[in-house]
Amino acid sequence: MVRTLLDRSHLATTGQIPDAIAQAAQTLGWTAGLYLIDHEQRLLLPTPVTGAPARRPLNIETTLAGRCFRTVEPVPTGRTAPGVWLPVVDGSDRLGVLEVDAPGGIDLQDPLVQERCRMLSHLGGHMIAAKSPYGDGLDGLRRLRPRTVASELLHQSLPPLSFACEGLVISCLLLPAYDVAADAFDYGVADDTVHLMVLDATGHDLRGTILATLALAAYRNARRNGRGLSEGVSAVDRIVAEHGGAERFATGVLGxxxxSTGRLRYLNAGHPAPLLMRHGRVVKELDAGRRIMFGLGQEPAVFAEEWLQPGDRVVLYTDGVVEARDHDGEFFGQERLEELLHKAAAAGLPAPETLRRIAHDVLDRQGGVLQDDATLLVAEWATSRERTFTAVGGVAAHDLSPHGEERQSPRR
Incomplete structure (x- = not known):
């Protein structure tokens, strides 16, 4: 199975990866159909497979496939001939789900079946990510409407939405998916150092996008050339001042x-204060390390420090989140943001699912049309949550009713 997928993928175009996954599954007598998440993360969209019948999109909130995506756990299909939905991830970045069926059914309690499912779904996810930069075959399927040029430029400059390594989970989300302009986020891990940035440039047009993208590039250039955080701040300041023309500026948090220790150093340039979560609750705002906005003039970088405890989450966001208004003109507000963070933590949701739900709440509050870009970044330190993205285990029979409907069951 693995050999077939690897050999087939070498010369496959991006759009042929679903066929390669299906052919790999056939070596085990299985059939496999790939679904990818749309850019707003509401629907799972079927990818065409040669010779297979057409399939319909699936809602994330109301289907078993959606449950698989939300929880990053395998879920039985519940049909007469048992099959399984498998999460498809690249590292920890959720890409979609895989529907697997076999003539004799799938027994997820069998360790050999578990291992084969894990290899097929995870290797398939890596192949999708590896091939996607070389073509548009799969990205086009994920679009439910056209993107603006500004949004196209910005999105191709951003890192993946989620990343995990030993002791760290980072998840990000930027809205709106199709016409975002001047928000940006970035992260990077080198040895034991995690680099974090959220940026909000002025303007909701292509000029704002260009300024945000240049600031992002300046920050990366500084750190990749071995410069420290202070030099990174100066690089962002210079590029915004040079290209903003004393008319456009940027707020941001760099950290x-x-x-190895949990020490967080950060600087805030006129931006909303990050939130610190501990034991599932927002315990404080990280409101130190203040300076003027980028582009208004150089000033000495004075960094604040916060010592994190294992399991802490740091939440960075732009003002487009809390300043979103409903039809009555009421702000979304920081209080509601904190309330949603608390609910997600109480439900044991991983960071990517937490942000997906918050983003939809922000969008729905404004009727699906944002007045401003909205960005969220969550970094969770010293946790074992990263391992939930890397293993496909068995599913207990009592997790599903005989008709495949979800049951409420205690969390394991």
Missing amino acids: ELDM
């Missing part, structure tokens, strides 16, 4: 987290 470094030492994964």
